[in-house]
Amino acid sequence: MTDQSASSVVPARVTALARAREIVFSGPLVTIAAGILLIIVLSALLAQWIVPHDPVRLSPGVRLKPPSEEFWLGTDAYGRDLFSRIIYGGRISLVVGVAAAIFAVVLGLLLGLLAGYIRWIDAVLMRMVDGLMAIPSILLAIAIVSLWGASLWTVLVAITIPEVPRVVRLVRSLVLSAREEPYVEAAIAAGTPTWIIMRRHLVPNTIAPLIIQGTYICASAILTEAILSFLGAGINPETPSWGNIMAEGRIYFQINPGIVLWPGLVVSITILSINLLGDAVRDALDPRMAKRGIER
Amino acid sequence: MSLLEISDLRIALNGDRDSQVVKGLDLSIEAGQTTCLVGESGSGKSLTALATMGLLPPVLKPIAGSIKLKGEELLGAKQSRLRALRATSMSMIFQEPMTALNPVARVGQQIEEVLEFHSDLSQSARKTRVKEMMEQVHLPDVDKMYRSFPHQLSGGQRQRIMIAMALVMRPQLLIADEPTTALDVTTQAQILSLIRELREEQGAAVLFITHDMGVVSEIADDVTVLKLGEVMETQKLDDLLRRPKTEYTRDLLRSVPSQVPRMARPRTSDNVVLEATDLCKTYGGGGLFRKGREVKAAQDVSFSLPKGRTLGIVGESGSGKTTVARCIMRLIDPTSGAIRVGGTDIAQLTQKELKPERKNIQIVFQDPMRSLNPRIEIGQSIIEGPLNFGVPKDKALARARELLELVGLPASAVNRFPHQFSGGQRQRIAIARALAMDPDVLVADEAVSALDVSVQAQVLNLLAELQERLGLGILFITHDLGVAAQICDDVLVMQYGKVVEYGPAAQVLGSPQQDYTKALIKAAPGRHWDFANFRPFAEAAE
Numbered sequence: 001m002t003d004q005s006a007s008s009v010v011p012a013r014v015t016a017l018a019r020a021r022e023i024v025f026s027g028p029l030v031t032i033a034a035g036i037l038l039i040i041v042l043s044a045l046l047a048q049w050i051v052p053h054d055p056v057r058l059s060p061g062v063r064l065k066p067p068s069e070e071f072w073l074g075t076d077a078y079g080r081d082l083f084s085r086i087i088y089g090g091r092i093s094l095v096v097g098v099a100a101a102i103f104a105v106v107l108g109l110l111l112g113l114l115a116g117y118i119r120w121i122d123a124v125l126m127r128m129v130d131g132l133m134a135i136p137s138i139l140l141a142i143a144i145v146s147l148w149g150a151s152l153w154t155v156l157v158a159i160t161i162p163e164v165p166r167v168v169r170l171v172r173s174l175v176l177s178a179r180e181e182p183y184v185e186a187a188i189a190a191g192t193p194t195w196i197i198m199r200r201h202l203v204p205n206t207i208a209p210l211i212i213q214g215t216y217i218c219a220s221a222i223l224t225e226a227i228l229s230f231l232g233a234g235i236n237p238e239t240p241s242w243g244n245i246m247a248e249g250r251i252y253f254q255i256n257p258g259i260v261l262w263p264g265l266v267v268s269i270t271i272l273s274i275n276l277l278g279d280a281v282r283d284a285l286d287p288r289m290a291k292r293g294i295e296r
Numbered sequence: 297m298s299l300l301e302i303s304d305l306r307i308a309l310n311g312d313r314d315s316q317v318v319k320g321l322d323l324s325i326e327a328g329q330t331t332c333l334v335g336e337s338g339s340g341k342s343l344t345a346l347a348t349m350g351l352l353p354p355v356l357k358p359i360a361g362s363i364k365l366k367g368e369e370l371l372g373a374k375q376s377r378l379r380a381l382r383a384t385s386m387s388m389i390f391q392e393p394m395t396a397l398n399p400v401a402r403v404g405q406q407i408e409e410v411l412e413f414h415s416d417l418s419q420s421a422r423k424t425r426v427k428e429m430m431e432q433v434h435l436p437d438v439d440k441m442y443r444s445f446p447h448q449l450s451g452g453q454r455q456r457i458m459i460a461m462a463l464v465m466r467p468q469l470l471i472a473d474e475p476t477t478a479l480d481v482t483t484q485a486q487i488l489s490l491i492r493e494l495r496e497e498q499g500a501a502v503l504f505i506t507h508d509m510g511v512v513s514e515i516a517d518d519v520t521v522l523k524l525g526e527v528m529e530t531q532k533l534d535d536l537l538r539r540p541k542t543e544y545t546r547d548l549l550r551s552v553p554s555q556v557p558r559m560a561r562p563r564t565s566d567n568v569v570l571e572a573t574d575l576c577k578t579y580g581g582g583g584l585f586r587k588g589r590e591v592k593a594a595q596d597v598s599f600s601l602p603k604g605r606t607l608g609i610v611g612e613s614g615s616g617k618t619t620v621a622r623c624i625m626r627l628i629d630p631t632s633g634a635i636r637v638g639g640t641d642i643a644q645l646t647q648k649e650l651k652p653e654r655k656n657i658q659i660v661f662q663d664p665m666r667s668l669n670p671r672i673e674i675g676q677s678i679i680e681g682p683l684n685f686g687v688p689k690d691k692a693l694a695r696a697r698e699l700l701e702l703v704g705l706p707a708s709a710v711n712r713f714p715h716q717f718s719g720g721q722r723q724r725i726a727i728a729r730a731l732a733m734d735p736d737v738l739v740a741d742e743a744v745s746a747l748d749v750s751v752q753a754q755v756l757n758l759l760a761e762l763q764e765r766l767g768l769g770i771l772f773i774t775h776d777l778g779v780a781a782q783i784c785d786d787v788l789v790m791q792y793g794k795v796v797e798y799g800p801a802a803q804v805l806g807s808p809q810q811d812y813t814k815a816l817i818k819a820a821p822g823r824h825w826d827f828a829n830f831r832p833f834a835e836a837a838e
Binding site for chain 1: 685
């Protein structure tokens, strides 16, 4: 029992690539999700070579056209090609999603480590976190954006801040249980400085749950960005993002419903794929959840 | 016909013939008898019990043999039939009374539930029967106890509830899987006598699973010794203890720590390496917004430990022995008192002032699975301390290799990960890590309690050998009087945070003055047997 269970807790010796491959091919749904994400990411990266039209050029002559051979998904109220705008919109949405996930995880990790390990910081910090969690995240985000004006950075900050408390709580609880481990106490007894204890003995315990949490934050940030843009508190409407394409199309829903539906579909599929991938990562990193029955 | 008849039982992982975990076990128990299934971890003793109850995890499958209860074949029986047999004809009690009960249901109702499913008694009759049963297992104040929740009861009381639950349908077979391992010795003695008593009253057969030879000597009629899934031998208790047939059993018996205290070694040095004076630790108390209950976990604990000697702190759970160890290590801050390590009082030092003193005192913990960081190579774990004190890395690693050889592991093991070692080996690595700091004092907090007896004996020998060579002062925290008797020069007995008795081991354990110490010694299972010499102590005196 010892060897098997211990080795599944310690994934360190398998190369990251082999591990990623194992996760991606852990089930047909996951493989499809990963494939969809790959397509979305690649098309966002290579947008200028893919799109048939300039996403921001106004062509009043072709307003609100239905899908055709020239405009695959039709055009919006200013005659801009919807397909091109959605492809370009993915850049903003994905950047926001990934960046918000990274910022929230890094910030949450630092604060969570402090809160979990240093008692007096815990008392102060966690009350602030509680307070922050009491405010609905969309309201908080709107407040932040309207305070500083809409730009990519303020939107990022506005989306990241409400996500941080959840990460702090997660990390704190992991640190609280890890610090009771005898190997941490042995390190204290050996005179190891606090920051090394955190880096060597505590942080590794938080990595797997954080990766999982990160995928959920990424999905939720993409959604929040879309909501903010939809509510008019998002990124400057000139830059296409999935949210503000939908926001602009809202008024013309009866004339050309595709302006709202297509970006909405892309958002849904992206988030679904990210969440599926997140679940697969969780199952791979936390054998207790997935291999129940074999692990006994 | 025997009540339970197991023949040629084979259990395999995934039903694969080549990975058998129980290899052809034969066993039979008569009504009114107790058979002990003894073995170290991995011997397959619990699996045998689970197979009998039809509770094996799905990956483990019986691939051959038969288990007959009153002539009825249980292997391959329908789930519904097994469900009916459980509780009515056979029942089981488990090791952990903390987790085996539902924490949100009243204990009386949990016992009653068994009757509800398996009998057609009326509700009032059920209640009467449950209360009778609770009285039979000697629970106090049954009416109140009936309405209690598990967390309101002590460990011993919970185990009594489990036993009441198991026996309320008067099954002919009771399977007890390490039922006393998680309990204190005094509670253990009570539960063992309860099981004996109930066996006689109800005439049930008991299959008792344990790793503890002391417990075996208290309760068994017949003993079956298992090793890695194979039966080594089956004998009557007395024959087994006096004339074990196999070398394995002989070794097992020799490893059992004797209850007779060793004579204190002559003091070779007056150099006191560790001294505690009026050490107190109080938990809880009032905060800013609340008034908490104060718990005095340690009160006025004083002792001194000279170089090269071993002081044992003995006590049951909640006695404060671990609190003392953690205070000494400054893993928690003592409330008051002094702790002198090599002359410096470390009790009130700040973390910064403490750091240079840390290397003088090191600790080995109980749980070998958790005392090494699973993610880093053991060499890195061992050199962590020396690196903190500025030892160059290559020098520290060379020393780590030496230390591994010193504790009986190959030097090349430095690059391996903890999961590649067994429990006993990991405990050796933890000792090597402690020694890497060249400490004057080693604190061993239940350092051998999680190990099998044979491994335990090896680790104890290792500690004694290292002490001899390096002149370590060892502070040995244990609940096991046998272990304490075997290696301690001095013994300090604690109860409820206070020192009950303190003196040379031969005196404290040989002719105890205090009632509590006497009760502890009396409760220790197997104290009449001199296992290592295959005879009772009474005969040795003749």
